[in-house]
Amino acid sequence: MQKQLLSFILLVFINIQLFAQDTGRIRGRVTTADGTVAEGVTVKLKGTTYGAVTDEDGTYTIHKVPTGGYIIVVSAVGLYPKEKQVTVTKGTVISDFSLNENLSQLKDVQISSNKKYKVETTSPSLRQQTKLLELPQNIRVVTNQVMADQMVFDVVDGVTRNVSGAVRVGHWDAQYANIFMRGFSIPAFRNGMNLKTPWGPLADDAATIERIEFVKGPSGFMMANGEPGGIYNVVTKKPTGTNKSSVSMSAGGYNLYRGAVDLDTKLTTDGKLLMRLNLAAQSKGSFNKYNYNDKYVIAPVISYQIDSNTKFTAEYTHQHVEAQALGNYGFSPRGYGDTAPSFFLGDPSLDPAKLNDHNVTLYLNHKLNKDWTFNAQVAYLNYELKGGTPWPSSIAANGDMKRALNISEELAINKNVQMYLQGQVVTGPVTHRILGGLDMGNLKTWGDFSSSGIPDLKLPNGQVFNIYNPIYGIAPGDIPVFNRSTSIQNRSGANVYATNTTYTGAYLQDELRFLQEKLRLTLAGRFTHANTVGKTNAAEMSDNKFTPRVGLSYSITNNFSVYSLYDQAFIPQSQASRSATGATFKPVTGNNIEVGLKKDWFDGKWNSTFAAYKITKKNVLTPDPAYPLGDPNNFMVQLGEVESKGIEFDLVGEVAKGLDLTLNYAYTDPKVTNDENKDPARNAEGTYLANASKHITNGWLSYRFRNTNSFLNGFGLAGGYQMQFKRYTGSGPTQTMLPDYVRFDAGINYAKGKFSISALMNNLLDRRLLTQGSYTKLAAETATSVSYYTYIYDIPRNVRLTAKYEF
Structure with a gap:
């Protein structure tokens, strides 16, 4: 070959x-x-x-x-x-x-403009100089217009429906975006920088999002340490200088209330100093009894055009969340979905959990000349969790449950620096688009999930908590007081949840464009040095890895291209993921082979992409099957090798006047091919990866009557479906299957000038849908403790209403 x-x-x-x-x-x-x-x-x-x-x-x-x-x-x-x-x-x-x-046209821009479901290029944070149609990789972009049509308020709110093969897997899922793609959990990036921490970062709020870019397959050669399955990159809103602002108010089922303000303006008349300020506040109840989730978001951005070639931007994002409980888990000794969605594991007498996410990013962009640009950015993330986590100590066959309550606290500090140079040179008939840069990062985490707590929350008068007939109201004297007399750093020093991982990477890419730029050959490579500081010499890790990338893309016509790609991934383990035995985890490596077809239709109004891939990944981490998924300890085991292969199809854009469509399908087949654990009781060879869905298809249709003389002018209809079939959960001997996921949504909207109003009903058929599950198999069952199922419900039928005014 x-x-x-x-x-x-x-x-x-x-x-x-x-x-x-x-x-x-x-x-x-x-x-x-x-x-x-x-x-x-x-x-x-x-x-x-x-x-x-x-x-x-x-x-x-x-x-x-x-x-x-x-x-x-x-x-x-x-x-x-x-x-x-x-x-x-x-x-x-x-x-x-x-x-x-x-x-006059601006007055009707809401009615007459294309909604931009389809975009031509990636954001500058992905560092690509090539149009999506010509890139030798499958990248899907979800714009804020799509999110507004679907009434999405954050990353976990159904964004994955717009991307083939992507699914959201719940876990503390009102707070974090646990997204799987091509069979693997993918990390969270903001503006091109990996800000993933063991639990965070917090799910980005829609008020701060300009677009979300799903990069499929490895991207480590330019994006630091990307998973073989891909990454998702949240691009935050920046000042545009158009003096266009908006205010919106929303309400919905389960006591949802939300307000958001987007101020986008010039601070100086010459347009050199710009500002954008996004504010959002939200109060949201839950279908879980007594649970709630309140938050506010503050996100100011200032940019200054120093001269015609140089711009400096400073951005700060702060999210604060208060939640009665971090998750909405159900439990049963009988099977998935046995208890009602309203079941609540915690208690209204307990203090809520509080989470804070502070992210500061500085950008410097300088045009060296008409062909070359230098970019630098620095990011600092401080994420903090303080609360307590209730979890079953045991479940009896009749549903009697003992609920443990342990302290839950984490502090994570993530620092990133990126500098890169990009431009192009022409050598004869060949154009070279060159990208080269340097990435540096450091992640420190401290956690305490066990130093303080009790094995069983007591109810008054000796009452027993039963999952089929739960009773709430713990007496104040029986509520534990967590010991926080020393810092989280001191408390985490005695366990394995204190980590320090540093990496430095250098990369270079040359995209050679031949035959009037119809043929494009991408040659790239990255060298990464990663170091993990351990408490003992045995826990120390230092790794060096070179990862190559070769891509080929050819434009059969101006709007039809074919591509192939080979690339590798390298991910050092931070040791924040823990082994029950205290074992040190090896770094993850992966190979990806991919081919695909891309075509723009009808003057570029809509696009279709077909891709086929095969990913081989070594040293994959998966939840330890001896513990339930969602257990506060988060114990993991490391597999020898897994293989994921599949096909993907995406169609997006304006397929007819006023009619926007998103349609996708993915066949995903991720299996364990070699399990190095050598433990017959936990052998996973031949089984599917946890949280894999073999068949995934989604569709979303939006139509608006435009430029008509009838009373329907400005009215719109929207609706869609989400379906997942053959869903696997758990691993090895405890692997089970979840019920199929089939959901329909429908809505109506109206826009005139600067005002718009939208209504959407989610889960139209009010089906009991599960986003995740696991099975805890006990080695020995007793009268008071048996094996049990854990699962998370998706939200039942609910309505959302949003009114927005632009000024």
């Missing part, structure tokens, strides 16, 4: 001159009349298929344009279009534009 690939590349170089012709490129910047950069503006050469879309700096580049005369047409909703004649010669032609606002 390698010899054939080398021969093919050599053949391309030998024959390159046969296909070369005189070409040039057009580059420029689009601004509004007041000097504000214009992002998302369409730039086309009249009468041709050549074109581009301006990026966040208002710049555009049209590559490989045959020499000759053209007319450039620049247009966008809310701006008057402009045309300009240009003559293309060898080299680069500069053509800038200044557009005036079309105020």
Whole structure:
């Protein structure tokens, strides 16, 4: 295979001159009349298929344009279009534009504009200079417009329905986004930096999100330590300089109340100093009796254009959450879904858990010249949890339960530094898009989940807690007082939940573009050094790893491409995941082979992608089957090797006027191929990975009546489905299957000018749906303690209503 690939590349170089012709490129910047950069503006050469879309700096580049005369047409909703004649010669032609606002069109922008379900490029935080259509990798982007249509309030609120093969697996799931893709748990990134901690970071609130990018397959060569299954990257809102702000109010079932403000404005008349401030406050009850989840979010961002080439941005995000209980687990000795969704493990007499998430990020962007850009960013995350976790000590066959209550506290500090240079050079007929950079990170965690607590919460008058007839109301004198007289650092020093992991990585990528840029060969590599500080020499780990990446993409036509990809992943273990035996975990490595087809349809209004992949991953961690999933100890075991293979299909965009569609399907087959535990009682070979769903399909349809003279003008309908079949939970001998997941949602909305109102009913059929489950098999059962099932319900039928005004 390698010899054939080398021969093919050599053949391309030998024959390159046969296909070369005189070409040039057009580059420029689009601004509004007041000097504000214009992002998302369409730039086309009249009468041709050549074109581009301006990026966040208002710049555009049209590559490989045959020499000759053209007319450039620049247009966008809310701006008057402009045309300009240009003559293309060898080299680069500069053509800038200044557009005036079309105020009458802006009044109806909510009705007339495309909702942008489909995007052309990734965010700058993914460091790609190539359009999605041409990238040799499957990347799905969920925009904030999609999230608004689906009335999503945070990352765990159904975002995964828009991505093939992605599922949300509940665990303390009102607080954290536990997302699986291609059979593996994927880490949380913010603006291109890995901010994952053992439990956090907290699920990003929709008020702060511009888009979420799901990168499938390894991305470690540029994105630090990415999982072989992929990552999700939350891109936060930045100032746009358009003086466009909004306020929204929401209400819904189970005592949901929410308010959000988005202020996007200029602080100086010249547009150099910009600010964006997002605020949100939310109070949400639960279908779990007595449970609730209240939070507020503060997210200011300031950017300053130092000169025409240099911009500095400072961003701070703070989330505060208070919850009566972190999870909404059900338990039964009989089977999944045996108890009602209203079952509550905790007690209203207990103090709520409190969580805080502080994230500060600084950005520096500098254009060295028209071809090269230098970027640097520094991030600091401080995540803190304080509370207590109730969990079963035992369950009897008749449902009698003893509830332990242990202290739950964690502190995590995650620091990241990234610097990278990107640009392009032309050598004869070959264009090189080059990316190189340096990543550094340090994660420290301290945790205490066992130093203080009691084995059984006592009810008054000797009453017994029973899962089928629960009684609440613990007497104040029987509620334990956790011992926090010493710091979390002191308390975690005696257990394995004190970690310190550092990594440094350097990477280089060259995307070579041949045959008028129709053929693209990506060659990349990354060297990573990772070090884990241990309490003993045996717990110390130091690893060095080189991970290569080779991608090939070819444009059969201007809107149809085929690609193949081979890349590797390397993930050092932080030791925050714990073994019941105290064993040290080896670093995770993985290989990915992927092929795919991408096509834009009807002038790029919608896109379809088909991909097939095979991932081999070594040293995978999986929950220890001797303990229930969700157990506060979070004990894990390490498998020798797993293999995941599958196919994916995604369709997204405006398939007809006013009709936006998201449709996807994935077949995922992740199995354990080698279990190094050598323990017959826990052997997992041949079993599926925990939380795998073999068949996943989702659909979402949104239609709005536009530009009609009828009373329906501005009205819209929306609805969708989510389905998962052949769902596996647990591992090894305790692996079981969850019931199929089938959910339907439907809504109605109206927009006129700056005002809009939306209503959506989730779980239309009010089905009892489970997002996760596990089975705890006891070695020996007694009259008071038997094996039992653990599971988490999805929310029953509920309605949400949101009113929004833009100003």
